[in-house]
Amino acid sequence: MNRKQVLPEVELSATPHALRAVDFCALQTYHGEGRLSVGALPRVALELDISNPDDGFDWQIQTQFTANQVGALEQTLRLKLKGQASMTCQRCLQAFQYALNVERLFIFVADEAAADAYPMEDDLFDPLVSSTHFDLLALIEDEILLSLPLVPKHPEASCSTSPFLGIIEEPENPFKVLKNIKK
Numbered sequence: 001m002n003r004k005q006v007l008p009e010v011e012l013s014a015t016p017h018a019l020r021a022v023d024f025c026a027l028q029t030y031h032g033e034g035r036l037s038v039g040a041l042p043r044v045a046l047e048l049d050i051s052n053p054d055d056g057f058d059w060q061i062q063t064q065f066t067a068n069q070v071g072a073l074e075q076t077l078r079l080k081l082k083g084q085a086s087m088t089c090q091r092c093l094q095a096f097q098y099a100l101n102v103e104r105l106f107i108f109v110a111d112e113a114a115a116d117a118y119p120m121e122d123d124l125f126d127p128l129v130s131s132t133h134f135d136l137l138a139l140i141e142d143e144i145l146l147s148l149p150l151v152p153k154h155p156e157a158s159c160s161t162s163p164f165l166g167i168i169e170e171p172e173n174p175f176k177v178l179k180n181i182k183k
């Protein structure tokens with residue numbers, strides 16, 4: 001196909017509720033952006049041990065249709081995520097804001113079998129099973145979860161534990177203190 005297809009372009013509604021069911025089987029493209037607080041992302045909230053009202057994630061989505069080598073239309077989705085989450089540094093045990101900034105590309109496929117058959121060596125696109133009620137909120141939440149560090153740490157230079165300070169003393173076990181009082 002040489003000519004660019006002119007398809008209706010639909011703006012995504014940014015409410016969490018609307019993001020839960022988007023029709024990706026329709027021949028139309030989507031774009032949109034918004035911000036999700038941690039409160040709208042219960043699975044992310046579970047991973048964060050500190051609650052900070054400033055935490056949240058800006059998302060941006062754009063889909064497009066392109067013709068592949070055999071002329072079939074393929075639908076791709078670009079997701080950009082930028083935000084911050086308060087976490088506890090596992091080196092110095094102080095709170096810090098983890099800055100998240102990721103961009104992911106996806107391609108829609110017809111069903112689970114096509115997703116399973118999608119070539120693993122394609123490190124540009126990840127397959128998504130298309131649906132008339134696609135849960136974009138769950139996709140955004142999945143990508144935030146995948147992008148959060150397993151062991152959150154300050155950047156070395158700004159961590160308050162420097163190798164020159166030596167080993168941090170562990171706080172005294174409260175039960176031990178209690179035992180001493182009882183004596």
Ligand SMILES: [Zn+2]
Nearest residue numbers: 089092154159
């Ligand atoms: Zn630290």
